[in-house]
Amino acid sequence: MTTMKDIAKVLGLNESTVSRALNNHPYVRPETREKVMEAARRMNYRPNTLARSLATSRSYVVGLVISNIANLFFAEVTKGIEEVADAHGYSVILCDTGRNPAKELKYLDLLARRQVDGIIFMSGRLPAHVVAAIKQQSCPVVTISRDGTRHGIPTVRINNRAEAAKATRYLINLGHRRIGFISGQLDDAESGLPRLEGYRAALEESGIEFDPAIVQEGDFRMESGMRACARIMQAAPRPTAIFAANDEMAIGAMKTLSQLGFKVPADVAVIGFDDTAFATVVTPPLTTIAQPLRMLGTSAMEMLLKLMAGQRLAEIETVLECQLVVRASCGGTGL
Amino acid sequence: MTTMKDIAKVLGLNESTVSRALNNHPYVRPETREKVMEAARRMNYRPNTLARSLATSRSYVVGLVISNIANLFFAEVTKGIEEVADAHGYSVILCDTGRNPAKELKYLDLLARRQVDGIIFMSGRLPAHVVAAIKQQSCPVVTISRDGTRHGIPTVRINNRAEAAKATRYLINLGHRRIGFISGQLDDAESGLPRLEGYRAALEESGIEFDPAIVQEGDFRMESGMRACARIMQAAPRPTAIFAANDEMAIGAMKTLSQLGFKVPADVAVIGFDDTAFATVVTPPLTTIAQPLRMLGTSAMEMLLKLMAGQRLAEIETVLECQLVVRASCGGTGL
DNA sequence: ACTTAGTCTGCAAGCGCTTGCAGAAAGCTG
DNA sequence: CAGCTTTCTGCAAGCGCTTGCAGACTAAGT
Numbered sequence: 183m184t185t186m187k188d189i190a191k192v193l194g195l196n197e198s199t200v201s202r203a204l205n206n207h208p209y210v211r212p213e214t215r216e217k218v219m220e221a222a223r224r225m226n227y228r229p230n231t232l233a234r235s236l237a238t239s240r241s242y243v244v245g246l247v248i249s250n251i252a253n254l255f256f257a258e259v260t261k262g263i264e265e266v267a268d269a270h271g272y273s274v275i276l277c278d279t280g281r282n283p284a285k286e287l288k289y290l291d292l293l294a295r296r297q298v299d300g301i302i303f304m305s306g307r308l309p310a311h312v313v314a315a316i317k318q319q320s321c322p323v324v325t326i327s328r329d330g331t332r333h334g335i336p337t338v339r340i341n342n343r344a345e346a347a348k349a350t351r352y353l354i355n356l357g358h359r360r361i362g363f364i365s366g367q368l369d370d371a372e373s374g375l376p377r378l379e380g381y382r383a384a385l386e387e388s389g390i391e392f393d394p395a396i397v398q399e400g401d402f403r404m405e406s407g408m409r410a411c412a413r414i415m416q417a418a419p420r421p422t423a424i425f426a427a428n429d430e431m432a433i434g435a436m437k438t439l440s441q442l443g444f445k446v447p448a449d450v451a452v453i454g455f456d457d458t459a460f461a462t463v464v465t466p467p468l469t470t471i472a473q474p475l476r477m478l479g480t481s482a483m484e485m486l487l488k489l490m491a492g493q494r495l496a497e498i499e500t501v502l503e504c505q506l507v508v509r510a511s512c513g514g515t516g517l
Numbered sequence: 518m519t520t521m522k523d524i525a526k527v528l529g530l531n532e533s534t535v536s537r538a539l540n541n542h543p544y545v546r547p548e549t550r551e552k553v554m555e556a557a558r559r560m561n562y563r564p565n566t567l568a569r570s571l572a573t574s575r576s577y578v579v580g581l582v583i584s585n586i587a588n589l590f591f592a593e594v595t596k597g598i599e600e601v602a603d604a605h606g607y608s609v610i611l612c613d614t615g616r617n618p619a620k621e622l623k624y625l626d627l628l629a630r631r632q633v634d635g636i637i638f639m640s641g642r643l644p645a646h647v648v649a650a651i652k653q654q655s656c657p658v659v660t661i662s663r664d665g666t667r668h669g670i671p672t673v674r675i676n677n678r679a680e681a682a683k684a685t686r687y688l689i690n691l692g693h694r695r696i697g698f699i700s701g702q703l704d705d706a707e708s709g710l711p712r713l714e715g716y717r718a719a720l721e722e723s724g725i726e727f728d729p730a731i732v733q734e735g736d737f738r739m740e741s742g743m744r745a746c747a748r749i750m751q752a753a754p755r756p757t758a759i760f761a762a763n764d765e766m767a768i769g770a771m772k773t774l775s776q777l778g779f780k781v782p783a784d785v786a787v788i789g790f791d792d793t794a795f796a797t798v799v800t801p802p803l804t805t806i807a808q809p810l811r812m813l814g815t816s817a818m819e820m821l822l823k824l825m826a827g828q829r830l831a832e833i834e835t836v837l838e839c840q841l842v843v844r845a846s847c848g849g850t851g852l
Numbered sequence: 853a854c855t856t857a858g859t860c861t862g863c864a865a866g867c868g869c870t871t872g873c874a875g876a877a878a879g880c881t882g
Numbered sequence: 883c884a885g886c887t888t889t890c891t892g893c894a895a896g897c898g899c900t901t902g903c904a905g906a907c908t909a910a911g912t
Contacts, residue, residue: 183655183898185897185898185899186898186899187898187899195861195862196861196862196863197862197898197899197900198861198862198863198864198899198900198901199860199861199862201899201900201901202860202861202900202901205900208859209858209859209860209861210859210860210861211859211860211861214860214861228626228629228630229630229898229899230571230630230632230897230898230899231630231631231632231899232567232570232571232576232631232632232897232898232899233571233867233897233898233899233900234898234899234900235567235867235899236565236567236568236571236866236867236868236869236897236898236899236900237866237867237898237899237900237901238867238899238900238901239867241567243610246611250596251586251592251595251596251599252589252592252593252595252596253592254587254589254592254794257586257587257588257589257592258587260586260587260611261585261586261587261613264586264611264612264613265613268612268613273610273611273612273627273631274610274611275578275608275609275610275611276581276595276599276608276609276610276611277599277603277608278596278599278600278603291563292608294563295563295564295565295566296566296567296608297565297566297567320518404797404798430798433798436800437800440800459589459795460794460795460798462739463739463765463768463795463798463799464798464799464800465771465772465775465799465800518868520867520868520869521868521869522868522869530891530892531891531892531893532868532869532870532892533869533870533871533891533892533893533894534890534891534892536869536870536871537870537871537890537891540870543889544888544889544890544891545889545890545891546889546890546891549890549891564868564869565867565868565869566869567867567868567869568867568868568869568870568897569868569869569870570869570897571867571868571869571870571896571897571898571899572868572869572870572871572896572897573869573870573871573897574897853912854911854912855910855911855912856909856910856911856912857908857909857910857911858907858908858909858910859906859907859908859909860905860906860907860908861904861905861906861907862903862904862905862906863902863903863904863905864901864902864903865900865901865902865903866899866900866901866902867898867899867900868897869896869897870895870896870897871894871895871896872893872894872895872896873892873893873894873895874891874892874893875890875891875892875893876889876890876891876892877888877889877890877891878887878888878889878890879886879887879888879889880885880886880887880888881884881885881886881887882883882884882885
């Protein structure tokens with residue numbers, strides 16, 4: 183590998199001049215700069231980022247701590263992050279925790295050792311010890327869809343409560359009065375619980391009474407949606423619509439409905455939440471609340487860029503709006 | 518940040534002794550080692566990986582160059598890679614090219630500057646200039662599902678031809694004689710073309726004549742599967758089964774079939790290829806050739822580990838076996 | 853002609869760590 | 883106890899780059 187020293191030696195210059203030439207320092211004579219550039223090209227010079235980082239204390243690397251890259255939801259967000267990171271000269275180190283809290287801590291430590299300039303955290307809850315680990319990082323950290331804000335950690339998220347209400351209201355406006363709900367884990371204060379609250383709030387708004395018999399807890403996975411739906415359909419009177427707290431459970435519900443001989447949307451309307459790629463693949467295509475997945479990533483990375491540049495954030499939290507995407511699973515197009 | 522020098526100063530030792538103590542060098546007195554460890558803990562010492570890498574010329578970072586992380590296929594492979602990388606102390610830098618050839622080259626260069634110890638390349642074709650860029654890397658490179666082998670680049674892949682034949686044979690054994698095929702891009706010599714060849718080979722084996730009217734080219738995306746299927750179903754006699762070169766196109770085909778009023782599998786059996794998460798989500802669940810996605814990743818990473826350790830590979834290429842996963846889209850369970 | 857400001861380059865130290873070499877101390881052997 | 887090996891620690895150089903400082907030289911202002 184050729185180094186700056188090599189170039190300097192060949193040209194009879196000092197290493198520091200070479201450095202300045204290569205880095206567009208103003209005070210370097212145009213012809214020496216050109217000579218240096220030319221030599222660099224000719225000698226196939228590639229700057230050693232490690233050395234540079236060591237000298238400047240800027241690595242231009244960010245860490246991404248994520249639950250599961252094989253999950254469409256996270257993969258999509260990751261795409262957004264990588265995109266703007268790259269556009270600004272940053273590389274991203276991928277840390278997949280598999281929801282293992284021990285790994286979350288381990289990765290946080292690892293990233294610190296690797297001298298990353300910033301971290302995006304999107305894995306698991308934020309128990310005290312994780313918050314502590316985040317706080318003691320010497321680089322900025324932003325969380326996505328986590329309750330970071332209450333701990334003073336910059337966050338980008340959606341308003342789960344409001345968006346769930348939006349979905350419910352859509353069904354109500356379609357004429358449904360008996361609406362089942364399949365929730366996520368209710369001990370999940372970030373997306374599980376608030377979506378249920380939004381559902382309840384929308385019902386209340388319209389004077390529809392809440393019936394626990396047609397709300398069932400799931401775990402955001404398809405199978406749990408199937409089971410929950412089966413329980414819900416035993417209630418009398420049966421619901422004419424089902425709102426699932428994410429697409430996978432909605433799809434599970436559709437499967438169960440079809441097994442039970444119900445047609446979607448003719449007999450039962452189904453609406454989901456997230457708008458991952460699954461929503462378009464299933465038949466009928468799923469009407470759903472579209473989280474701006476990609477934008478969750480880009481916004482978080484942009485936030486991080488500001489922080490890494492030493493700027494203060496105008497708002498510690500960015501709340502993104504979701505879009506109701508009407509496909510076929512609820513029939514009519516609504517209002 | 519506390520450094521080794523700090524620890525050394527506090528304990529009245531030399532930096533080098535601290536280094537050796539921390540790195541389990543044999544020649545260091547147990548009590549000094551213990552003192553160092555204790556001080557490191559107390560002072561909250563975190564080794565600076567960058568500095569270490571600079572001194573040792575080992576970064577313990579690998580680069581992953583990939584087409585699109587938001588694609589389930591790649592995401593799943595990535596998961597496998599990250600898993601074994603982490604287990605061996607390596608971090609992975611994610612490089613999403615979006616199939617942009619310019620970005621492929623850019624990332625290859627970037628990774629070299631970042632002094633990665635190895636690269637896994639899984640993006641686009643391998644035209645001469647990319648091969649050249651790979652060859653001139655000073656670290657080992659392995660490709661996944663690319664025709665790297667012919668250029669002497671270590672590769673892990675599946676036997677697309679044989680696996681496609683397996684799928685076709687399955688349909689034949691189910692009694693189908695009129696089998697449509699939706700191919701990938703035929704200029705894709707790695708997975709597009711060979712799957713068609715496998716299809717043809719299996720037909721020939723059974724003395725079924727190849728009918729171009731019922732094989733249509735797609736581009737591996739759902740919409741292309743829909744269009745291709747529509748064309749295929751115009752042929753007379755109509756096929757009783759369709760083999761699509763990947764799951765997404767198979768699902769597209771199922772959509773079209775259902776629009777045309779055909780039942781799957783009663784009227785037309787459908788089989789896919791890949792076994793991404795889509796296959797289980799769709800109704801009926803898709804029978805498909807399951808690529809060992811995760812293992813493609815783990816094998817590639819293991820291969821890379823060997824190379825990075827300076828070992829020679831017994832085989833420059835690893836060919837993984839696929840599994841036929843029988844679900845409902847072809848009806849019967851076969852033989 | 854003389855200061856002053858501005859442009860260009862080199863020197864040297866430093867980023868935080870590793871490692872070969874050498875010397876000191878301790879443990880063996882005969 | 884001389885001589886040898888083994889264990890332990892320090893010294894110093896080095897990984898490849900950046901950057902403050904100072905000196906040299908040029909251009910300009912009075």
